[in-house]
Amino acid sequence: MSDGLDDVVAAHTVLSEVDGAAGRLVIRGHSLAELAGRTSFEEMVALMFDGLLPGLPQGRELSMALGHARADLFGIVERTALADGLGPVEAVRAWTAQIADGEGPDTALKLLAAPAVFTAAAVRKQRGLAPIAPDPALSQAADTLHMLHGEAPTPAQAAALDTYLVTVADHGLNASTFAARVVASTRAGLVSAVLAGISALKGPLHGGAPGPVIEMLDAIGEPANARAWLEDALDRGERLMGFGHRIYRVRDPRADALKQAIARLGADAGRLRLAEAVEQAALAILRERKPGRSLETNVEFYTALLLEALGFPPEAFTCVFALGRTTGWLAHAREQIETGRLIRPQSVYVGPQPRQAA
Incomplete structure (x- = not known):
């Protein structure tokens, strides 16, 4: 038995490979060096979901669909007070839970857009400022910074955030991705899987560390x-x-x-x-x-x-991590739904046995 499931294979995936000995990360056949700084968030989404989510828009239509999803989700921020008094991670999680669960492309688009809208709104609320409505015409990275600061970012700033979102999009079967796959294997829905990912990511031994x-x-x-x-x-x-x-x-x-x-x-x-x-x-x-x-x-x-x-406060770093990693969570969830079965490992009981009657 391996404590922490080290070296235990729990899934076969086409999504990413982490070679710890060589310091190598491969995502869908590409090294990280091929992707980071050369690929936008939208292009990374298309790459990750290739063959896993029929009906997902492609090319320019994907960027437009994400923009419309951000605009729709802003209504959750406007009509609910769920996040009042909460820190950014808890606020993002509470708002995300308001999205109707499902397993298709419409649900996935909303979940991909959600951390951008909800992170910016949570930070601004924490600062005593009004949330800023999305601009559907902008890219995901540029609109995230626009909603955070109230002005359009420079191309260099948007490109830097794109690099980050691509760099952290997927990283093998880490704790939050495994949590998302376990929930997806129950067919609970993509929203439930992403909420599991957020909950695991906030821990200080995982995404709560930066x-x-x-x-x-x-x-x-x-x-x-x-x-x-x-x-x-x-x-x-x-x-x-x-x-x-x-x-x-x-x-x-x-x-x-x-x-x-x-x-x-x-x-x-x-x-x-x-x-x-x-x-x-x-x-x-x-x-x-x-x-x-x-x-x-x-x-x-x-x-x-x-x-x-880029102007994010430390308490929101985990939310921005989630903005990138949601791509991986959703791709793994879809892969689990399409190719896997209910994840049900065994445990080894080491407690006392019942006493036998004389």
Whole structure:
């Protein structure tokens, strides 16, 4: 038996392969390097759903359908007070639960559009600002930033968010994707599967982790402080956020894709100089202190820098992660519905046995 189901094969999939030893991520026959920075969110959706969701619009029609779905979903924000007093993740989950469940393309389109509308609205409500209606003519990435800030983003900003959404779209049978597949296997519907994914993603051991990277960078402050701060943190028994991964034994390829996206925003975007100094110091210290372990930079580190540079607050980072990963959740859910059966693993009972009567 493997605790945590490590190395247990629970599905056969055409969607993605994670090679932790080689630091390689393959999505539907393409390496991440082929996709990140070259593919839009809409193109990634089309790639992921190829052959899995008959009736899904293609090409320009897909972008238009997503725009109309965002406009329709804004009505949920306008007519309900569900999210009042909730944090962004809980607000997104509560609003998403108002979508009627189903297994077809109309439901999938609404779920793909939902995190864009609901994340921006939740952040603005938290800031005491009125939510901004979607612009169906914009791309998903551009409209997300428009709804967040109240103005159209630059092409570079929209491209940076596209890069992030593509980079995190799918990543094997991670915890949230497995949760979505389990729920899909019961035929509960795509909304239920996505809600399971969101609920798993919010955990600090999964998608809830990028926010603390910002706290670490805030505490370090200047590149010159990096090594001393990091060593003190390790002396206190703390984990260095943004380093190490359950699967990767070398550098997470997604970290490089996101670092390049930040660089393309401009020399002054984000806190790239500080981040690079922290990364170099952390990797050196980890090699010195933990020579038998491979603890490399993971996706969380540059996720935090990129999303901060685009104006998302740390408490909404998990919501933006969900905006990208919903593509993977839905594709896996559809694959499970089409090719799988009810997921029902066994457990090994290790408790006491009933006492036998004399």
